[in-house]
Amino acid sequence: MNFAQLLNGVAFGSLLMILSSGLAMIYGLRGVTNFAHGALYMAGAYLAYSVSTNFSFWLALIVAPLALAVLGAVLELVFFRRLEHRSHIEVGLVTFGIALVLERVIVLIWGERTLAVSAPGGLGGTTSVFGVAYPTYRLLIIAVAVVLAAALVWWLRGTRLGLHIRAASRDGETSAILGIDSDRVSLVVVCVGAALAGLAGALAAPYVSVDPGMGVSILINVLIVVVIGGAGSIAGAMIAGMALGIVQTLGAVLLPSLSVLVPYIALVAVLLWRPAGLAGKGVAR
């Protein structure tokens, strides 16, 4: 184990952190696990491929989140809002169906083969970090995640809209009585959550392989992160995402044969120790 591997863990953890904070936000507000989150991430990566091959990767980092925010608005307006009175689990299953459709549509547009996205100019090489040569692009992922985490915390803690989001997540009915426009809050949250998934996908495109299985494989990790972090807790999801990324990557070095089991073992251990998750109001809701 060396320093570069630790950084790899942090880079992977950064992706999980961005993805799971969006999922946790939607879960906190809507009570719905968005099974389409993996498909949104996948859409972000494929969009990034098209934009970066035709224009530039930097543009992709803007276009993918914006496009996904629009998709998020569609999700909210067509499904979440119309199915508000249904049980959460039914809406969750609807997102499961949407994920299947979206993943297939992506494959129909871009094809089955694995696509390669190259790191943007100037970031293809390595940078020396404490004397260790490390791929510069992965440092960018880490930097973006850190900035994003700080921005999210500021947004939720320091702004009026953030206050409304927190209030609506805690108790939607009471906050609606107090005059918070829950429809607007919910639209913003789902759009931001989807945009974060798109950004994670675009960031991941040069780092992992862009292939039709990428959505499903990360979805399970992200779901585990959200449960471990405490369903609905954004801070919990961020910490759990980072921790899982590091543990899983280091586990791959130390115990190569069993590292894929690390998330599951962590899940069971955390649930036996703290059934509500690390920072949670409880998964048993």
Next chain:
Amino acid sequence: MNSVATPAPVVEHLPPAEPVGLTRRLALRGTVLALVIAVAGFAVPYLVPDKYTMGLLLDGIILALLALGIGFLARHLGLISLGHTAFFGGAAYALAIATQQWGWGMVPAAVFGFAVGTMLALLMGLLVVRASGMGFLMLTLALGQALYQLCVQTVARPYTGAYDGLQVANEGTFFGMGSATVMNAALFWPVVWVVLVVAALVLWWLGRARFGVVLEGIRENEERMRFSGYNTFRPRLYAFVVSGAVAALGGVLFALNAAYVSPDLLSFTKAGDSLIAAIVGGLGSLAGPVLGALVYIYAQATFNSSGNLHLYTGIALVLVLVFLPGGLTGGLGRLARRLRKKVRR
């Protein structure tokens, strides 16, 4: 958001089951009906002359066992599981390993496979039945996928064959049937059919008995049941194990018939597919998951070559959930009631 009430059950749109206990007369009637259905089913291989359709039908009723298990939990506890593939696939793998690695005959291997599938259900149940709603869904998914990952690991290759899967060495006989017989859809059909009908009868019986009423009480309001002095953990665990055991039966029969097991059996896709089959068929009745499984297998045979199967199953899932809660059987039931009303007028 923060209310103490348990989440609304997934079957809230369906008329609640009549809260009658299992009277002797009702039990007798149900058993006779099951007998009639079982006997009538024996005619199927004679009515379906072509091998291809027969194979599809058999695949359909094997998948139906898995869907039936999932449907039982959903109907009586409002719990949606994405982990039942672990019991289906786990049982199939246990059978394959017993025949292939240890040279067991078909019958002991089948018993072993069923036992392993049921044990897995017990282990998973201990960890998950306290959760409900979304938490339950995510936990069953995660634990089911843990088994998948374990199965495809390089360390597990000597036992499970990892991604290559494993042949089932069908040695000896299965209640008088040789390996060629169990692999023939028409000849194996009566066995699977009887198992399916018996499993459905047992589930019906459990659902109608006091046990089922307690389960429904827990589904409606777990907290109130606890206040009323009921232990709510054990009934949930038993229900989970029973539904897992039904899925395990399906896995055993699948492995015997296909004579080959692959990690696909444990995959996320399989978990989603079986759940979709159960939901599209309808979670409100025993017939729903069976119908759903048959429709699913038909759709699979039709659309798989184009690769668009999941496009259509995804659309079907969304449409059924949004417009036809209660699934196909629920919709047919409503239609039948409306027609009957018109006829009476």
